[in-house]
Amino acid sequence: MSTEAVLHANVGTAGAQDVHHAHDAHHGDHHHHESFISKYVFSMDHKMIAKQFLITGMVWAVLGGLMSVLFRLQLGYPDSTFPILEDLLGKWAKGGRISAEAYYALVTTHGTVLVFFVLTAGLSGTFSNFLIPLQVGARDMASPFMNMLSYWFFFTASVIMLSSIFVETGPFSGGWTAYPPLSALGDASPGSKTGMDLWLVSMALFVVSSLLGGLNYIATVLNMRTKGMSMTRLPLTIWAFFFTAVLGVLSFPVLFSGFILLIFDRHFGTSFYLSDIFVASTQQALPNEGGSAILYQHLFWFLGHPEVYIILLPAMGMASEILSTNARKPIFGYMAMVASLFAIAVLAFLVWAHHMFVTGLNPFLGSIFVLLTLLIAIPSAIKVFNWLTTLWRGNIRFTPGMLFAIGFVSLFISGGLTGIFLGNSALDIHLHDTYFVIAHFHIVMGVASMFGMFAGVYHWYPKMYGRYMNNTLAYIHFWVTLVGAYLIFWPMHYQGLAGMPRRYYDYSVWESFKHFTELNRFISTVAMVVFAVQFLFLINFFYSIWKGRKVTTQNPWGATTLEWTTPINPGHGNWPGEIPEVHRWAYDYGKDGVEYIPQTQKIGENESAHH
């Protein structure tokens, strides 16, 4: 690999010889001796990079989940003390109760790492890397070197974010959206000092990682497909990863612009976001004038809204694929599925201001954003309809992957419906910044995409490790997580409708929310149970890598797509011989009475041609 490595190193700057030469000539079966470092650490094999993203994402999921357990402890038991917390957190939990600063730091870090590190890097980083080359029929990404860099930028971002937890003044604590002035003024709160600097550096590196990854995914899908793999023969997973990458490549740079201005406001005395500020902790009036904090919100949400779809689309794509495979039926309305992904991707750029209805936005402008926002319901409904019709009278195999995919559909419906409430600016005056919003986005984005990720792991595990995960553990994991997630987030809708605001440290001091004491305790308890059950998944995952039942057939699910034509444990280059040619679309299940027909099989003599 080393010559190719050097070649790829210079992509965009200097000489690579013709890449096809590099790819086709010397790949085939790989029998080079790879060192431990080049195989497991600085790997350029997309499959290994995928696993690196996955496992790093898992570490963050555990840390982020643990944080939520800690702050739910505060919300559920505001009057109790837990001495163990002081042992664990030291000065952040004096007397066994989490301090207000620690609470906000936990909430902020939880949000940041789950949105970006787990559900962006861990989800699209893992599966775009793993599945794109395998399913389009390529030996690797367009630029394996950039792909490797993408992971290592993410890794560095992770290390820096992690280190921010341990600085003297604590990590950033102004919310995952990092609005100024809290994010712009070091004196605004303890977390706004070093913690915020580290947050910014980490996020900037994360943006670079996402861009490097996204460029590669797009180039690979458009340029490296095998013979016969026209765009309309692509599995829906690939379409979803493709649109995800397009969203990322076009929206992350705007966030980056916002960060640059923020850095200048923090450290170089500019006034982009700051105006007329008096800082209580230092008793000082700041000289900054004319800046606008709302400007930051525009820049942030221009990424922020596409970001929620960056998180969701991969889950949608994988759910489509898994539902069809395990219902043994073609996906219903393939072109409508692609078109609705496209519509969602376009609309995602036109609705950001629905996060800003109550910022003093011009009401006329607001009504345009209401209209555009509600339009998203159409492609969303098309997708839901098609998933349900795919399941309808299917010959369903309830594998763990399938269960999680069905769970995904259920959660997407529940959470999507509440979006329609929020999308009305008049209703949003009441609902904004309440627990209703928390319920909405956790169900539709957080839990739903987590389900997509679990579905993907259970389904493609045999391809990743050549072994199966344990089904019993998987079923327990599924049912407890599904029921638990609804029990946690469903009641929050009522709290939000009752006006309970989000981002408060202690609700027990408010007369109007006293009657929620029991409910809060209940939610916190379920949250702990659900968190604990995730360890079943982790144990299952790591145990099965070495001890799981071995996969003995090339195509254990009887699926049509190309990844199942590779050897059980594919080497770097994926196919030992030539890359197979594709003759049909990816959804010939139950056609002409045949259970499934792989994409590589030629159209038969008497077969009704499909695509």
Place this chain on the structure above:
Amino acid sequence: MASITTENKRIHPHKFTMWVAMGSIVMMFAGLTSAYLVRRSLGNWQEFSLPLVFWYSTVAIVASSVTMHLAVKSFKARERVRYRQMITATTLLGLAFAVLQAFGFYQLHLQGVTLIKGSNPAASFLVIITGLHALHVIGGVVALLIIFFRAYQSKVKNYSVIPVEIVSTYWHFVDALWIYLFIFFGLTH
């Protein structure tokens, strides 16, 4: 091999990646220039005229696009000496551009326009946007240096034109980006 026949018809993946990356850079500057417009519409906006030097830097970068174009042409015609000359000229013009931009800010500073600390957003936006653009030009200069030295090193006569073309695309892109920014600032100042 099966895959070669189809792949050769398509645009080279690395070139394509460059195009997508340029889309990404466009979005960054689109974000910044829209932020500029939004902020300007809120009032409290200092008016000052753009430094005259920006005209010279514009000439420099447009000229560099021409030399870049000639460099690719001579590369394809295998005229190595001329290729090196043109690459050298492009590199120097690129550096000259960056220096002239910095000089422009020095002029503004002399006129009493504060650029960063305690400045009006009108001036800080100008510095940040043009500064960021200049960084992209310098990135291009680095890329030019790399292919320049490769031209000396390489013993193989028929190496690929792809990297040269990619750098050249990028170079024309930062040129066009500057023209856009120059017109943008010209119209809005």
